Amino acid sequence: MTALLEAKGLKKTYRMGKILVPALQGITFDVAEGEFVAVFGPSGSGKSTLLHLLGGLDRPDEGEVSVDGISFSTLNDNTLAEVRLRKIGFVFQFFNLLPRLTALRNVELPLTLADLPEKESIKKAEDTLKLVGLEDRMNHRPSEMSGGEQQRVAIARALINDPKMVLADEPTGNLDTSTGGEIVQLMKHLNREKGQTFVVVTHDPAIAETADRIIYLKDGMIQKVNEGRRRL
Amino acid sequence: MRLKRIFSMAWENMKQRRLRAFLTTLGVVIGITAIIALASLGEGFRVSITERMEQGFELDVLTIIPGSLFAGYRYERFKDTDVENISRIANVSVVTPVMQIGSVPLYKGEKKVSAFVAAAANFTEFQQVFSDRFEFKEGAMPDLVENDTLIIGYKVNYPNETETAFVLPGEKVNMTISIPKQTIPPSVESKNYSFTVAGTLQEGGTAGLTNFDYWVFLPLETAREIYETRLVDLIFVKVPDPEFSEKVAEEIEALFPLYQITVLVPLSFIQQVNSILGMVQIFLTAIASISLLVAGIGIMNIMTVSVMERTREIGILKAIGAKSRTILTMFLAESLLIGLVGSLVGVPTGYGLAHFLNYIIARFGTFQLGWISGPEVERAAIAPIFSWSWIIIAVTFGIVICVLFGLYPARKAAKLDPVEALRYE
Numbered sequence: 248m249t250a251l252l253e254a255k256g257l258k259k260t261y262r263m264g265k266i267l268v269p270a271l272q273g274i275t276f277d278v279a280e281g282e283f284v285a286v287f288g289p290s291g292s293g294k295s296t297l298l299h300l301l302g303g304l305d306r307p308d309e310g311e312v313s314v315d316g317i318s319f320s321t322l323n324d325n326t327l328a329e330v331r332l333r334k335i336g337f338v339f340q341f342f343n344l345l346p347r348l349t350a351l352r353n354v355e356l357p358l359t360l361a362d363l364p365e366k367e368s369i370k371k372a373e374d375t376l377k378l379v380g381l382e383d384r385m386n387h388r389p390s391e392m393s394g395g396e397q398q399r400v401a402i403a404r405a406l407i408n409d410p411k412m413v414l415a416d417e418p419t420g421n422l423d424t425s426t427g428g429e430i431v432q433l434m435k436h437l438n439r440e441k442g443q444t445f446v447v448v449t450h451d452p453a454i455a456e457t458a459d460r461i462i463y464l465k466d467g468m469i470q471k472v473n474e475g476r477r478r479l
Numbered sequence: 480m481r482l483k484r485i486f487s488m489a490w491e492n493m494k495q496r497r498l499r500a501f502l503t504t505l506g507v508v509i510g511i512t513a514i515i516a517l518a519s520l521g522e523g524f525r526v527s528i529t530e531r532m533e534q535g536f537e538l539d540v541l542t543i544i545p546g547s548l549f550a551g552y553r554y555e556r557f558k559d560t561d562v563e564n565i566s567r568i569a570n571v572s573v574v575t576p577v578m579q580i581g582s583v584p585l586y587k588g589e590k591k592v593s594a595f596v597a598a599a600a601n602f603t604e605f606q607q608v609f610s611d612r613f614e615f616k617e618g619a620m621p622d623l624v625e626n627d628t629l630i631i632g633y634k635v636n637y638p639n640e641t642e643t644a645f646v647l648p649g650e651k652v653n654m655t656i657s658i659p660k661q662t663i664p665p666s667v668e669s670k671n672y673s674f675t676v677a678g679t680l681q682e683g684g685t686a687g688l689t690n691f692d693y694w695v696f697l698p699l700e701t702a703r704e705i706y707e708t709r710l711v712d713l714i715f716v717k718v719p720d721p722e723f724s725e726k727v728a729e730e731i732e733a734l735f736p737l738y739q740i741t742v743l744v745p746l747s748f749i750q751q752v753n754s755i756l757g758m759v760q761i762f763l764t765a766i767a768s769i770s771l772l773v774a775g776i777g778i779m780n781i782m783t784v785s786v787m788e789r790t791r792e793i794g795i796l797k798a799i800g801a802k803s804r805t806i807l808t809m810f811l812a813e814s815l816l817i818g819l820v821g822s823l824v825g826v827p828t829g830y831g832l833a834h835f836l837n838y839i840i841a842r843f844g845t846f847q848l849g850w851i852s853g854p855e856v857e858r859a860a861i862a863p864i865f866s867w868s869w870i871i872i873a874v875t876f877g878i879v880i881c882v883l884f885g886l887y888p889a890r891k892a893a894k895l896d897p898v899e900a901l902r903y904e
Contacts, residue, residue, distance in 0.1 A: 304798055304897045325802050332800025343795045343901065347495050357799050359484050404799065 250277035251411055251444055252301065257310035259296050259467075270296040272467040274310070278412070281442040283435065287455040288464035294448040295416055297464065301446060302335050302414045303327045315411050332360055336405025340417035342397040344389040344404075350376060350396075351385040354403045361408060375403040379433060395426035402433060412444035419451060431457055482812075485805070489812035496785075500817070503774075503781050507821025507877055508828060510771030514873045515829025517767045519863035520836060521760030527861055529753050536745035538721035540608055541728055542689075543714040543742050556710035561734070565716060568730045570723040575604035576711035578702045583695070585635070585645070586653040586671075592645045594635045595693035597654070599702030602630065608717045612691055618648030618678020626701045629654070629674035633682040634692040646676050654695075656705060672705070721746050771877060774821070775884035778814055782888035786810065793892050794900025807893035814885025815878060822877035826870055833863035 257274040260267050270293040278284050288294050299305040300312055303319050312319045314334055319327060331337075344353045351372050358368035376385050379399040389397050398418060405413045415434070419427030431454050437443045447454060455461045463470040493500040543565070545556055557576060566574040578599035585592050602624055606613045617636075621628055629652065636645045646652050652674055657667045674697065683691055703709055718727050728742040786793070793806055840861060 299898050302798070304901075325804070328797065328800050328802045330800075331798065335800075337798050339798075339901070343791070343798070345792055345795060347491065356796075359481075360796075360799070360801050360805065362481055365484070408800075 251280040252278035285455040285458035293467040336410040336413040338415035340420040415447040506774030511825025512829040513767035516832040517763040522864040525756035541716040573717040577713040579712040594695040615678040630696040775880040779884040786892040790903040797897035803893040810889035818878035818881025822874040
């Protein structure tokens with residue numbers, strides 16, 4: 248079986264003023280469909296950079312990312328945006344919801360971008376919000392919701408286009424332990440029940456432990472890979 | 480993303496920042512208001528002036544004056560031979576010379592009135608030239624013109640709108656005429672002459688070059704005797720149709736050495752004034768357009784700030800798959816809406832402002848019309864004229880300005896790097 252996500256020899260260097268900071272120094276790994284993979288490492292290890300490359304938000308200096316057989320390096324910015332829209336869902340540490348839109352409108356946004364008729368997209372957004380347990384909060388704005396609720400909205404938004412994979416960047420980093428745990432449970436649940444592929448970047452060992460596989464990242468290199476508690 | 484959704488999102492965005500959207504739009508409203516008001520007032524001014532002139536001028540009468548309006552050369556005065564030469568030109572129906580005496584006082588017993596111009600003319604010819612205006616309110620054209628016959632303008636006989644006439648037909652008046660004497664140094668001798676009034680002319684109102692209301696007419700031959708000269712100051716030429724006026728004017732000019740006379744052709748004069756006023760209108764509108772330009776810069780400023788404020792939002796949109804073009808359209812939609820709303824509000828307010836200005840001008844303003852005519856002062860009233868073409872031009876211009884100035888910030892937003900934008904605090 249071919250991998251859903253393939254990362255080959257990814258290198259990325261940032262320029263901070265006059266100093267060149269090597270963020271990634273050759274990363275290679277695969278993610279299979281239905282897998283829950285954690286990328287674990289301390290801050291500054293290049294986790295977020297890696298996630299941006301995997302999600303097509305940024306381009307590597309060297310190396311290659313392909314998702315569902317589509318190689319990113321062959322795509323221009325517009326088609327890459329199209330791939331992000333249709334194949335990838337993002338969940339961020341700071342939720343990154345649009346503050347002026349209601350939960351429902353936030354979740355619906357990717358469908359709007361994909362030109363779905365409003366009637367259809369609203370229905371689907373409602374269904375997805377139910378899936379994350381927010382049927383009562385649909386018409387609230389982010390400022391009227393707790394962190395955990397906001398992150399559920401973000402997860403619903405990531406899921407709405409039926410993406411091939413969801414990339415989560417420290418999804419519990421801005422939540423207390425118990426709420427964070429609930430979010431992890433939600434993601435695990437979606438992984439188990441719907442076979443949704445997750446790649447989660449975290450420095451929280453508690454999340455990493457729940458993953459099928461843990462990729463340890465340090466100084467922009469893969470230190471080791473642990474097969475986690477695969478399929479409980 | 481569908482345009483309808485983009486516009487509804489843009490509208491929502493503007494509603495979230497009401498004051499900002501209002502102030503930005505206000506700039507556009509002011510710009511469009513100024514353009515519409517000035518353009519319509521300019522148009523109204525142009526049309527009313529042109530209409531007045533067309534009414535006032537006999538389009539088939541040319542006026543020949545000595546000297547030039549532009550150059551310093553001066554043809555002293557016209558001789559009998561000049562009049563004869565002009566009458567030989569083709570398509571000239573009547574030629575009549577006039578000797579112009581400055582303002583004169585008229586006396587009847589204790590009463591006194593003033594005529595702005597005393598004109599010495601051949602009454603019969605003069606009536607042929609100005610057939611529409613040289614008509615009598617009281618009295619009539621005498622069958623036999625005596626040396627002392629006088630025809631009197633309406634406002635001379637009825638100054639200050641008084642009910643009673645200064646003089647009635649058949650009554651005598653005295654006129655004081657100043658005659659220059661060839662002495663060293665030059666001096667002036669004032670003499671009194673008695674005239675018998677034949678009649679009063681009808682009120683003509685403000686006319687183009689000549690307003691007979693303030694004139695009195697005496698026989699040309701009488702003036703020639705008084706002044707002991709046959710030279711005249713003005714020649715009026717009537718042509719069968721206004722279309723001949725330009726051609727006849729050229730031929731008259733050819734009779735005199737360059738620059739020594741001026742032929743006033745009402746038709747071309749009206750056309751010139753019309754085109755000058757058209758330019759004034761465009762000029763006024765151009766000045767008004769500057770305010771729209773300022774509004775455009777305001778939009779650019781606000782949109783640039785808005786892009787900065789919404790950097791993170793733009794990053795989120797890009798991360799979840801919005802194309803650069805979509806972001807560009809979103810911001811352009813906002814400036815387009817500002818332009819559209821501003822223009823649509825600006826048109827009726829411009830309409831209102833034009834009427835308000837017209838009211839102010841009509842209430843407090845007066846202006847003087849006429850040239851060798853008389854001290855006619857009128858209440859100014861310029862009804863603004865609104866044309867669809869100006870409205871369409873203004874609205875289009877408003878929207879184009881807004882989109883144009885919105886383009887830079889919108890492109891800036893579209894070009895944002897998603898990773899950088901997401902990191903933006």
